[in-house]
Amino acid sequence: MEPVTIQGIPCYAPDLAFDNLGFHPEALTILSNMERNNFWYISRNEVLKKTLKMFLKDKPSEMLEVGCGNGTVLRALSELKNLHLTGGDIYLSGVKFAQTQAPGVNFIQINAENIPFENKYDAIVKEKFLKTGWGYNYLKRSLKNYFEAKT
Secondary structure, eight states, X not given: OOOEEETTEEESSGGGTTOOTTOOTHHHXXXXXXXXXXXXXXXXXXXXXXXXXXXXXXXXXXXXXETOTTSHHHHHHTTSTTEEEEEEESOHHHHHHHHHHSTTOEEEEOOTTSOOOSSOOSEEEOHHHHHHTTTHHHHHHHHHHHHHHHO
């Protein structure tokens, strides 16, 4: 599947890129500022970094964060060596904001329920998406199919 480029971002679900009903882009700034100094978010990012290091063993790896939102997780993970990061979010406004928070990271607009890649990523982080509970079963099936195709 070839993406459509909108505002310089490869979009794999362009029909959903601006469908932000119930989502307030100004909340990205508020949340990002809060997450920088909040013990829970700092600790969560440290756990993610340690987990990725344990499983990927510092070998060159590709990682996708599904639902990257404001880019806080990607900013923290960018400290890891040999990890090539891609952030994906359904909302183009979120992707554009995350770009400002995590320079050097690749970004795409994507529907987490339909990941259009096979054998591209060694790890997929989906922490925020699952925490909300939105589409959990769809995402679970999508990731299961993705990793079954990889093996």
